[in-house]
Amino acid sequence: MEAxxxxxxxxxxxxxxxxEYLLQGSVLDQSLESLLHRLRGLCDNMEPESFADHELVxxxxxxxxxxxxxxxRRSLLHPTAPWHLxxxxxxxxxxxxxxxxxxxxxxxxxxxxxxxxxxxxxFRMDHEFVAKxxxxxxxxxxxxxxxxxxxxxxxxxxxxxPLSLSYLVELSVLAPAxxxxxxxxxxxxxxxxKPLVHLEKIDPKxxx
Amino acid sequence: MGAVRxxxxxxxxxxxxxxxxxxxxxxxxxLLSMSQNLAKLxxxxxxxxxxxxxxxxxxxxxxxxxxxxxxxxxxxxVKFQPSxxxxxxxxxxxxxxxxxxxxxxDVLSVLKDKKYMALDPVSQDPAxxxxxxxxxxxxxxxxxATAAQxxxxxxxxxxxxxxxxxxxxxxxxxxxxxxxxxxxxKLRKVGHKILGDLSYRSAGSLFPHHGTFExxxxxxxxxxxxxxxxYCPLNVQIPSDLEGSAYxxxxxxxxxxxxxxxxxxxxxxxxxxxxxxxxxxxxxxEAAQNVLLCKEIFAQLSREAVQIKSQIPHIVVKNQIISQPxxxxxLSISLCHSTGEKKSQRASPDKSKPDDHLYVLxxxxxxxIREVHTMPHPASSPFGHKRLRLAGPMAYDKAEISSxxxxxxxxxxxxxxxKHIFLRSRTARTIDSLASRIEDPQIQAHWSNINSxxxxxxxxxxxxxxxxxxxxxxxxxxxxxxxxxxVVHRDGRVITLSHQEQELQDFLLSQMSQHQVHxxxxxAKVMGWHVLSxxxxxxxxxxxxxxxxxxxxxxxxxGEHAIxxxxxxxxxxxxxxxxxxxQAKELPKSDAVQDxxxxxxxxxxxxxxxxxxxxxxxxxxxxxxMAALSPCP
Numbered sequence: 001m002e003a004x005x006x007x008x009x010x011x012x013x014x015x016x017x018x019x020e021y022l023l024q025g026s027v028l029d030q031s032l033e034s035l036l037h038r039l040r041g042l043c044d045n046m047e048p049e050s051f052a053d054h055e056l057v058x059x060x061x062x063x064x065x066x067x068x069x070x071x072x073r074r075s076l077l078h079p080t081a082p083w084h085l086x087x088x089x090x091x092x093x094x095x096x097x098x099x100x101x102x103x104x105x106x107x108x109x110x111x112x113x114x115x116x117x118x119x120x121x122x123f124r125m126d127h128e129f130v131a132k133x134x135x136x137x138x139x140x141x142x143x144x145x146x147x148x149x150x151x152x153x154x155x156x157x158x159x160x161x162p163l164s165l166s167y168l169v170e171l172s173v174l175a176p177a178x179x180x181x182x183x184x185x186x187x188x189x190x191x192x193x194k195p196l197v198h199l200e201k202i203d204p205k206x207x208x
Numbered sequence: 209m210g211a212v213r214x215x216x217x218x219x220x221x222x223x224x225x226x227x228x229x230x231x232x233x234x235x236x237x238x239l240l241s242m243s244q245n246l247a248k249l250x251x252x253x254x255x256x257x258x259x260x261x262x263x264x265x266x267x268x269x270x271x272x273x274x275x276x277x278x279x280x281x282x283x284x285x286v287k288f289q290p291s292x293x294x295x296x297x298x299x300x301x302x303x304x305x306x307x308x309x310x311x312x313x314d315v316l317s318v319l320k321d322k323k324y325m326a327l328d329p330v331s332q333d334p335a336x337x338x339x340x341x342x343x344x345x346x347x348x349x350x351x352x353a354t355a356a357q358x359x360x361x362x363x364x365x366x367x368x369x370x371x372x373x374x375x376x377x378x379x380x381x382x383x384x385x386x387x388x389x390x391x392x393x394k395l396r397k398v399g400h401k402i403l404g405d406l407s408y409r410s411a412g413s414l415f416p417h418h419g420t421f422e423x424x425x426x427x428x429x430x431x432x433x434x435x436x437x438x439y440c441p442l443n444v445q446i447p448s449d450l451e452g453s454a455y456x457x458x459x460x461x462x463x464x465x466x467x468x469x470x471x472x473x474x475x476x477x478x479x480x481x482x483x484x485x486x487x488x489x490x491x492x493x494e495a496a497q498n499v500l501l502c503k504e505i506f507a508q509l510s511r512e513a514v515q516i517k518s519q520i521p522h523i524v525v526k527n528q529i530i531s532q533p534x535x536x537x538x539l540s541i542s543l544c545h546s547t548g549e550k551k552s553q554r555a556s557p558d559k560s561k562p563d564d565h566l567y568v569l570x571x572x573x574x575x576x577i578r579e580v581h582t583m584p585h586p587a588s589s590p591f592g593h594k595r596l597r598l599a600g601p602m603a604y605d606k607a608e609i610s611s612x613x614x615x616x617x618x619x620x621x622x623x624x625x626x627k628h629i630f631l632r633s634r635t636a637r638t639i640d641s642l643a644s645r646i647e648d649p650q651i652q653a654h655w656s657n658i659n660s661x662x663x664x665x666x667x668x669x670x671x672x673x674x675x676x677x678x679x680x681x682x683x684x685x686x687x688x689x690x691x692x693x694x695v696v697h698r699d700g701r702v703i704t705l706s707h708q709e710q711e712l713q714d715f716l717l718s719q720m721s722q723h724q725v726h727x728x729x730x731x732a733k734v735m736g737w738h739v740l741s742x743x744x745x746x747x748x749x750x751x752x753x754x755x756x757x758x759x760x761x762x763x764x765x766x767g768e769h770a771i772x773x774x775x776x777x778x779x780x781x782x783x784x785x786x787x788x789x790x791q792a793k794e795l796p797k798s799d800a801v802q803d804x805x806x807x808x809x810x811x812x813x814x815x816x817x818x819x820x821x822x823x824x825x826x827x828x829x830x831x832x833x834m835a836a837l838s839p840c841p
Contacts, residue, residue: 018590053586075585082601107590111601135587139409144587172481174590 001081019180020088020105023171023190023199032145032167035196036134040142043193051146052076052132054157057114058123070123072114076130076157082109098180099187101201105174130160133167140182141189146168157207170196246486247294308837328491382425385442385487385753387568389423393493404444406497408504415504421446428779444489450496452547456505460626461538474544499545505618512617529619533627534707543620624690625661631707632688638712639668648672648825649679649723651716664688668716670723672827679727680733680829682719717777718755724775725758727827737835740770752776762809762834769837770810773830781826783816 027035040048053073060068071086091105110117115125115191133146147167171190175182190199223236240248267668320323388401389395394405407419422445459472506527513522513529522531528542584591595612604612636653643651652669659665670682683698693705693712705711722744732739740763745756757776765772770786789811816833823829 049583049588051583051585053588055586055588071585071588073588078585082584082597084584084586086588107588107711109589109597109600131587133587135583137583137591140591143590173562 012150017177018105018107018174019036019092019102019177021100021102021173021175021186022150022201023100023186024202025169025190025193025197027145027169027197028166031196034042035167035169036111037143037195038196039136039145042129043138043143044187048134048136050077050132050134052130054128057113057126058118059126060123070118071119072110072137074112082111083114084108085114088179091205095122099201100129100173100183101203102183107174125154126155129163130157131168138189141171141173141186144172146166146170161184167201168184170198250298251294273744278546282317285389294299303330309660324681338630344798375544382441385440386423388487389442389444390487392490395423399464404493406446406493407498409501415507417503418447419500420451421496440487440489442487442489444492446492446496450499452499452545453495453546454499454543455503457542458622459540459542460630462536482724497670502543502545506541509541509619516620517617518623531619531623533623534630537630539623539626543662553577627707628662628664628688628690631691633691634707634709635666635688635693635712636688638709639666641714641715642713646720649720649727649827651720662690670716670720672723672727672825675727675731675827678730679723681726681730682723684719708728714754714777721755721775721777722779724826725760725773728760728762728771728773728830731827731830731834732760735831735838736765737762737771737834737838749774750779751778752778764834764838766839768808768810770815771830771833771837782816783818783830783833784813785833786810786813 032061036048043086052073055071055073058069058070058072062068068070069088071088073080073084073086085108087104087106091183092104094102119125128151130149131146131152134143136143145167148163150163152159152161170197171186173182193199217222223239226237228233265754274546301432315325319327326488347477386395389404395402396404402423404421404423405419405657406421407417409415409419409772424443424445426441426443454666457472457474506529509529510524513524513531516522518531520532520535522529524530527545528540530538530540533539533788583593589597595614599609599612635653639651639653641652649670649672654667654669656665656667665688666686668684668686669680670684672679681698685696686695691707693707695703695715696704697703702713725742725744729742731737738759742760744761747760749757754777757774757779758798759772759774761770761772768788772784772786773781775781788808789809790807792812818826818829820828821831821832
């Protein structure tokens with residue numbers, strides 16, 4: 001029996017099977033400065049970089065129950081940079097002792113015609129928001145401190161209002177599947193940020 | 209006494225003789241009856257006398273009966289009034305005693321009431337409580353001794369604590385030393401141990417060495433002996449493979465005669481001079497970090513040496529990388545790691561010359577082990593090369609992606625730099641050798657101070673001495689690259705020369721010969737002579753092996769004389785002067801030309817022996833020639 005043609009075989013390996021390890025927490029606005037100071041000291045030595053991103057969440061409602069969700073994100077500070085399309089799978093229900101939330105993650109860079117393309121494919125935009133903040137990195141770990149802003153008029157990113165009086169702090173690592181030492185490193189890093197911010201794994205299903 | 213008493217008792221029983229009559233009849237005193245005797249005895253009781261006169265009592269009793277019959281002999285001790293009844297005195301005494309007792313009883317009963325009378329103790333007469341002086345002295349001495357002992361104990365404690373403080377300050381106890389260590393190095397506590405990190409991981413290095421050192425307490429100190437000055441209560445234990453010191457030795461060696469040996473230099477060898485306050489652990493840690501740096505650089509270089517493909521493959525042998533940037537040139541990079549136990553005598557103490565380009569090499573090596581991070585925009589994108597993310601949207605093909613991904617390795621950069629350095633030094637040497645060998649014309653080289661690691665430039669001027677302002681047509685700008693030299697001529701020509709030394713030399717020689725001819729051209733303008741013909745590359749005459757010969761013909765202002773100059777790099781210069789016909793020695797008579805005025809035309813040529821002419825350089829000689837051929841008005 002001959003092997004099926006290459007186009008039918010699913011793509012495995014490489015960067016497709018990346019898992020995202022995630023820890024989340026939040027700080028109030030008034031505690032932001034001290035957290036940024038601590039992060040500047042702990043993370044790799046470079047100037048902290050600010051970002052302003054506009055994220056759109058698309059849903060594809062099929063006949064089955066769960067809609068398929070894709071996140072499209074573009075940078076407001078670098079308009080010429082490509083869009084970033086992301087798929088996040090369900091959190092892996094592994095052993096409870098794993099310290100971080102693990103889920104399958106597929107990242108793709110896309111050109112500026114992405115929203116039109118998704119609309120043509122049948123996706124409908126569910127909601128959008130603007131995230132502004134700073135990004136730090138320590139080795140493979142990325143710490144994103146962002147303020148989420150609600151977009152009042154769809155498509156208009158100038159008119160925004162903050163969703164809350166706090167900043168969202170996310171510690172994430174992209175690693176191939178099967179590396180559990182990553183969560184240990186993340187946990188020890190999160191320990192160093194206590195008591196300024198408590199990073200823990202938050203199951204998104206529980207929030208729904 | 210007993211005998212006296214018995215006598216007295218006997219006397220009472222025997223009647224006493226009162227008188228003895230003349231007839232011898234004794235008259236006895238009538239014996240007292242019992243009651244009379246008792247009365248008599250009662251009278252004798254003296255209530256005032258104390259009991260110690262008890263013994264004398266019976267004697268007085270015995271005396272008193274003698275006194276009774278003789279009342280006149282009463283000399284005073286006892287008054288005896290026989291008229292009263294014998295119990296009277298007794299009664300009086302008793303009555304007085306009763307009175308006394310009543311008074312006492314009254315006083316006591318009044319006292320018991322405590323309303324009208326109270327009892328107070330009477331202060332003792334101090335004279336009564338006077339203790340002997342010896343006892344006082346002893347007690348004072350004892351109390352003083354106790355007080356002194358307390359004070360001494362306290363003082364001893366104070367001095368001990370003071371001494372301890374001073375000792376501690378001098379010894380800089382473990383905790384304060386640990387604080388100093390922590391201010392300069394990264395430490396963390398794992399269980400009971402304190403570990404530190406001396407690797408370059410936080411700077412972005414990906415070398416797989418763990419680079420952890422352990423901090424241990426230095427307890428092998430003998431407190432009895434004097435503490436040495438460099439004693440430190442803290443000691444660090446570095447991994448065994450990082451002990452000692454290491455440096456990287458880069459050397460470029462010649463293999464053939466014409467290429468010079470560019471020498472050897474040691475990188476990262478600086479012995480950090482110990483500051484007076486720095487501790488031993490600091491030096492140790494710095495040395496270990498240096499060793500780690502050298503190892504990492506060498507590992508990276510050897511990895512690339514094996515991976516990259518070049519025309520002449522690189523050789524990696526143990527701790528040495530040998531490569532040949534140019535044929536005949538050998539570049540060797542070796543890692544020298546000495547553990548410090550044995551000092552190798554063969555290592556020559558070469559002092560690194562302050563060659564600025566080799567410091568640039570070291571600086572580059574420092575920079576190359578750090579990766580410059582770029583943050584992704586938008587922030588949710590994974591880390592990675594910024595331009596590679598465009599590969600998808602921009603639909604790059606394989607060639608573009610591979611060109612993006614190919615980044616120059618460390619070794620390649622080093623080899624390129626080495627090539628450039630070598631090429632530059634050889635160019636300099638070529639120019640200098642030519643300049644020293646050839647005096648006419650002169651070569652001037654102006655090297656640019658600001659260069660890059662892969663490119664330098666030099667401006668070469670070929671001039672004649674004394675005529676710099678006139679003859680400045682040959683100006684060359686040489687851009688020395690990694691493998692080639694690009695020459696930009698003043699007239700706009702661009703010529704690319706290879707790394708061969710001979711090419712440059714030949715080129716410069718040809719330029720110098722061209723310069724001579726150009727100089728004559730400029731000189732003619734100044735002197736008022738007319739240029740009749742000029743050619744940079746003449747096709748006539750002997751063939752030059754280097755370049756081409758150039759020639760010029762100039763005519764005097766009056767037109768009578770003309771000078772022809774032909775200059776070639778190999779054949780040298782040839783000067784011919786054309787005279788008017790009437791100056792020629794033998795004139796060919798011709799029937800066609802009859803008029804005398806035709807004799808003023810130029811005719812035959814005569815060669816000039818430049819070597820025998822006066823003048824320090826060619827242009828000067830030409831000037832003299834021109835001056836000689838122009839008649840003064």
